Amino acid sequence: MPKSISKLRIATYKRQQGRCFYCGLPMWLKNADELTAEYGVKASTVVGLQCTAEHLVARQDGGANAADNIVAACKTCNGRRHRKAVPLSPENHRRRVRARILGGKWHPQALVQLLHDRAP
Secondary structure, X not given: OOOOHHHHHHHHHHHOOOXXXXXXXXXXXXXXXXXXXHHOOOHHHOHHHEEEEEEOOOHHHXXXXXXXHEEXXXXXXXXXXXXXXXXXXXXXXXXXXXXXXXXXXXXXHHXXXXXXXXXX
């Protein structure tokens, strides 16, 4: 019996130590205060870092709600992957995201710097 997507998201979030599969930044699971308190930023700054369950193989393409098909991704990375008519593969999207972050594009650069500087 498949697990609920909510339980899979939480388990994957924990397995990935609270970091986005694509950008590697910390995410919040239940409340933005999880990040605002730790990093001293406004909730509006981290709204895009909300944890979502990302299907590596989309359900419409036969992907299941199964642990081996779900990763935790921030709302920004998950949403941007699916903006294209034909989304990039998870691996190619991850490379694209990481390259754009290095180029100062994707998440606000000040936020990226703050989160990386204070990473555990």
